[in-house]
Amino acid sequence: MTDFYQSQRAMRAMRQAALQRGVIAVLDVGSTKVSCLILKFDGLAYRDEADGVGPLAGQSGFRVIGSATTRSRGIGFGEIYSMQEAERAIRTALQSAQKLANMRVDHVIACFSGGRPRSYGLVGDVRVDEQIVSENDIARVLSACDVPEYGEGREVLHAQPVNFALDHRSGLLDPRGQIGEHLSTDVHMVTVEEKVILDLAYCVKRCDLELAGVASSSYAAGISSLVEDEQELGAACIDIGGGATGVSIFLRKHMIYCDSVRLGGDHVTRDISMGLQVPETTAERIKTRSGGLFATGMDDRDMIEVGGDTGDWERDRRTVSRTELIGIMRPRVEEILEEVRAHLDAAGFDHLPSQQIVLTGGSSQIPGLDGLASRILGQQVRLGRPLRIHRLPQAYSGPSSASLVGLSLFAAHPQDEWWDFESPVERYPTRSLKRAVRWFKENW
Amino acid sequence: MFEIGARKNIPNDPAPSRWSYKLLRLMLSPFLRRLVFYGVPVFLLMVVTAINLYDENRRDQLRAFYDEIYLSVVERPEFMVNLMSITGASDEVMQDIREVVSVDFPISSFSLDLDHMQKEISGLDPVKHAELRISSGGVLEVKVIERIPAYLWRREAGLEVLDETGAYVKNVGSRLDYPRLPLIAGEGADLQILQVEKLLKAAQPLENRLRGLVFVGERRWDVVLDRGQVLMLPEEGAASALERIIVMDDAEELLARNIRVVDFRIRNRPTLHLKEGAMEELKEIKLMQLRPSE
Structure with missing residues (x-):
């Protein structure tokens, strides 16, 4: 505990240094994509109020100067399983972002969804x-x-x-x-899990960068997708990503619950791949182009070319109806939502004054997800997109960048954490000295 | 179909190598960036220039090249000045001006220093004011306003002509060159020229008899009339004193009498100097008046 307290304090100091320098990178290490934004803080001076309760105001003036997304490799369920591959993915994202920003960054704030929070x-x-x-x-x-x-x-x-x-x-x-x-x-x-943070820190270190902070991506997604009154009155943010689904509950502008379901859009893709006997890339394409959750009569006649390159004509010219595709996708999505429901129930989401549910993340773009979610999770369901931040590229305004944008906001307005306060043990000597001085003053 | 153990070649998976990543970061570091994009080119440029200019011949060539370009611009016919026209000056002064502005025409207007020439011409004694400009057609126009002679000033060195401000105009040999100008004398008279003007105005009634004004001891004025009469005026209020004398003259015909000097230096005590023999003459007249008429 003390060890981690120290390392968190070190990261905090690094974050402050980065904010003073004005440039910091935020990195979302996801199972589908690794994306990176480079933020430039300018104009407003960083108020050097080292420790205190309340938001560290005055650092909100930032803009995005570089951005990059790359296919993720070596990462599954939001955890790194192959160091070299993950390092390559992070390096690719950071290099293109730095090139775009035309500026070198030395500090990174990263988020991940895995590690069984x-x-x-x-x-x-x-x-x-x-x-x-x-x-x-x-x-x-x-x-x-x-x-x-x-x-x-x-x-x-x-x-x-x-x-x-x-x-x-x-x-x-x-x-x-x-x-x-x-x-x-x-x-x-x-x-x-400690291993996940250490792996991430190691990968970032291998890219010659310093890890200036880590956050859970469900928390980051909640910051960016929930609007103010939802955060105040109580809401859950469901960040359905590729490998994992993050659940975070906010009340009175604080996160009060954070969890992750190890299911996501990749599982849907894998189901399609298995069900239709196609490679995963094809399955992904079919999912994103024609996926859905509610079948209508029209969908029976909507034939989708599955395709293939085996050379066997019969196999390569296969078609499936959209109803069949929906039949494959829907149980898996239902399973994900059921799992989320179970976690919400366990967290006591029913007792919140408002039970708004916001769906975000890349897989929340499946057509009809809000309808299905309202059957399983409750009536108040909406699809969420991240807030706009200054100079955010259009490509990052979709729900799949919710945690990335949230991380930017987290970098600009860090929530006070335990380690932001001096541990009282450290201060004891100065306090006793103060007492001695006061005693002298009173008695002389 | 992939061979077992063969690396899957994924085309859409560009990842920079560790070294290219490091190099990019190095090149993005601010100091090196500035060095590469500004420092090195500037340094190279300086080295190349220095090597080129090291050779004396090349420097001369460069200088010649520059001169050629300069001359080709400067000596265009549009910029050439062919003649000088002087207006408002008498022949004598014109001669002087041509001497002072010794320019060989045609000359480029770039090599004419009009300010300097203006100063030179204005520095000539008879010239009050000079204006120079180069007008179209390559003519250097000199507009001169001469000083107008107002007084003759007799000094030990000779006779000088002054204008109305007391500025020196020229020397003249004889008074007859300017018979109408009033004559003044005495050192420092040119500095008190305003007083002269006042006195002359006051002396208007005596115009026919006035010979000139003398500045005595650099402090006060004498008015000299014909028949050797002198009116000595005080330092202060000279003009009013003169007016008083004239009033006395009107009343008593003072100046028609046999008087040499009217001394008004002390206002409250005017004194008359009689001419030599005047006293005897007066006595005789008195005696004749006393003698019973026979």
């Missing part, structure tokens, strides 16, 4: 030292949270204080300076 809610409780809540009290209450056993080989990815309560007042965003006795906090912690 698990959410924990922590509660901390502490007595306030001097009536007025100081920064040190916040650090103390954060460190007073009882961390559950999250298992060997797992690491904390996010640990965000989502709520502060002072005596009987709950729902405080920033209790500093307020007067009270009992300070308690709720922290949302996400852990992932």
Whole structure:
């Protein structure tokens, strides 16, 4: 834990350095594509308020100066399984983006959907030292949270204080300076498998770059796809990607639950490939061109050329009706959504004041997905696209770039995390010195 | 169909090699970029120039080449000045101007320094103001306003002509060259020329008898009339003193009498100097008046 605390603090320092320099790259390591945006922060000076609750304002003035997407290799379920291949994919994306930006970047913020994220809610409780809540009290209450056993080989990815309560007042965003006795906090912690982060860090390092931050891609997708009132009132963002489907629940502008289902669009493609006996590239093409989820009478007559290059005429001229294709796709999509439903139920999504569900990610573009999702997940379903950010290329405005855009926003407005606060143990010597000085002042 | 163990050749999978990636990043580093795109070309350019200019012959060639281009522009007929026309000057002054502006026509207008020439011409004594311009057709026009002679000033060196501001115009041999000009004398008189003007105005009634004005001791004026009469005026209020004398003359015919000097240097104590023998004459007249008529 302390080890990771240190490395997270190091990453945070690096992120600040990058923001001061003004250029940072965000990298979405997905199972279908690896995409990269290069952001330039300019105009607004970075307010060097090192530690504090509340959004680090003043860094929002950024624009996209370079972008690149490449087919991903060596990555499945949002995890790296072949280091060399993944490194090549990351290198390709970064090189073209740097070429486009005509600028060299040294810091990367990356996100991934794999690693089996698990959410924990922590509660901390502490007595306030001097009536007025100081920064040190916040650090103390954060460190007073009882961390559950999250298992060997797992690491904390996010640990965000989502709520502060002072005596009987709950729902405080920033209790500093307020007067009270009992300070308690709720922290949302996400852990992932350590190996996944280490692999990613290693790949990035092999590309001569520094990893300046990591985020869960379901979190990033939620930031960019949910509009403000949805984030405030409670909503779930379902980021249906290629290899994994991210689920994140937001309430009161904080993520309160994060999970990932290891199913995605690739499985649909594989089903089509197996069902129609075609290569996966053909299956992917058929899926994107003619895929659907609701069959109508018209679809019986809509014949799709399957194609092939075996030389056997009978085999190469096969056609299937669109109904058949839908018959293959629909059970798999239903399975994905059922799985998501199970996770949402487990998270207690029913108890939220508003139960908006936003579908995003590349596979959310399947026609009719919103209709199917509203049957399985609930009535309030909409398809989401990422927010527009300044100078974002048109190609990145679709739902498949939700987590990339979210990561850009995350880079510009980082959520305060646990490690953004000094650990109170470190500060003890200076505090005792202060006490000594005060004692002298009072008694002399 | 792929051979077992053969690498799958995927055409749509371009990935840069590690080295090309590193090279790109190196070239994108700001210092090296600037060095390559600005530093090296500038350096090469400088080296090439230096090597070329190292040779004396080549430098001369370059200079000659430059001169040729310069001359080909400068000596175009549009820029040539062929003659000088002087207006507003007398023959004498014109001669002087031609001497001062010794230019061999035709000449390019680029090599004429009009400001300098204007200063030279204005520096001539008889010239009050000069205007130079090059008009179309290659004519250097010189417009001169001469100083108008206003006073004759007799000095030890000779007779000088001054204009109305007291500026020197020229020397003349004889007074008869300018018979109508008033005569003044005395060192420093040219600096007090405004006073002269006032005095002359005041002395209008005595015009027929006026011979000239003398500046005495560089502080006060004497008015000299014919028959050797002198009116000595004070330093302050000379003109009003002169007017007073004239009034006295009107009333008493002062100046028609046998008087040599009317001394008005001290206002409250005017003094008369009689001419030599005048006193005796007066006595005789008195005696004759006293003698009973016979």
